[in-house]
Amino acid sequence: MLRIFPWFIGALAIFLGLYFSWMKTPLIIGLSYGFAALGVSILIRAGQVSFGHAGFTCMSGYAMVAALKIWPEIDGLILILISGLAGLIAGGIVGLFMMRYRGIFFGMLNLAMSMVLFSLLGKFYHVTGGTDGISFDRPKLLGQLLDRSNYETALLVLCAFFVVITCSLVQRFYASPTGQALIALKSNEVRLEYIGISAKKVFYKGYVASATLCGFAGGIFALVQGLVTPEMGYWVSSGEYVFIAVLGGTYHAVGAFIGAIGFTFLKLFAAAAMTGAWQLVIGSVLLVLIFVAPNGLVAWLRKFDRKTSHAQK
Secondary structure, eight states: OTTTHHHHHHHHHHHHHHHSGGGHHHHHHHHHHHHHHHHHHHHHHTTOOOSOTHHHHHHHHHHHHHHHHHOTTOBHHHHHHHHHHHHHHHHHHHHHHHTTOOHHHHHHHHHHHHHHHHHHHHHOHHHHOGGGOEEOOOOBBTTBOOOHHHHHHHHHHHHHHHHHHHHHHHHHHHHSHHHHHHHHHHHOHHHHHHTTOOHHHHHHHHHHHHHHHHHHHHHHHHHHHTEEOGGGGSHHHHHHHHHHHHHHOSSSTHHHHHHHHHHHHHHHHHHHHOTTTHHHHHHHHHHHHHHHOTTOHHHHHHHHHHHHHHHHO
16 A cells, blocks of 8 residues: 555646646645655655755755756756756765764754754845745746646646655665664664664665655756745744644655645644644644654555455455
8 A cells, every 4th residue: 555655646736726726736835745755754864854954955945046047047947956966966075074973962953054054045035035035937847948837736746746756766775784783873873883784774775765765856946936045944944744743644755745744734723723823733743643643644554554454355
């Protein structure tokens, strides 16, 4: 069941977007959050929590806008790939320092670096637009210059396709020796070194993969908004990615997207119903989840999948 669930998530997102036009933007934003949360989930599987990965999302968004300014005719699909490449490069550089740290030092150092980026983007107004950010016109998407409605539809379909591909690739990564070694980092890093595996190299690969996914998230988020701002890299956004990763669960890659869609619409409806206290709703849901489903929503699907498999046998 979990194997086909990425397809189900993608198909459901497209169906809802086509049937309810107002849902296109929240769905695209939710799926973009899913990519970032999946990056955070990779680190959680290694026993580490980053409170600064929104910095990669923000930086990749600005890198995408820079590419668009240099080449106005560039296609939106290529821009998404450029944002992912920007995340990979940034993750490769920052990861050289981060792979040495664990626990609270790792989490706080990521937070510190993201807040430095946030401050710099706000100060260099003539380059970054300051706190107002940089807006841009809709680029071509799949070779076509589309109106807003068709543009959002095409972007939603593209996101759904990326969800399926990304879940497949990340699951392969989880099953690979590096992915299995990441889990070993959480339980016993010293023993990993004893059997001849470099814990730093393993963690570095996981860190770069997580930053790359955040880069994709930044590109998609910027395209649907038509705007990049320093707020994309604020610590609150990093906290939301961690919340989504916990909400969805880290057992399977699709958990990040389940959590992202759930979080996006929970936040949307909570803000509409309780304008001044929607954070209370989010916090209450997290507290309930910790007691009811400590391993996330995807853990329920895993249990159902096991019961179905036993019943078939």
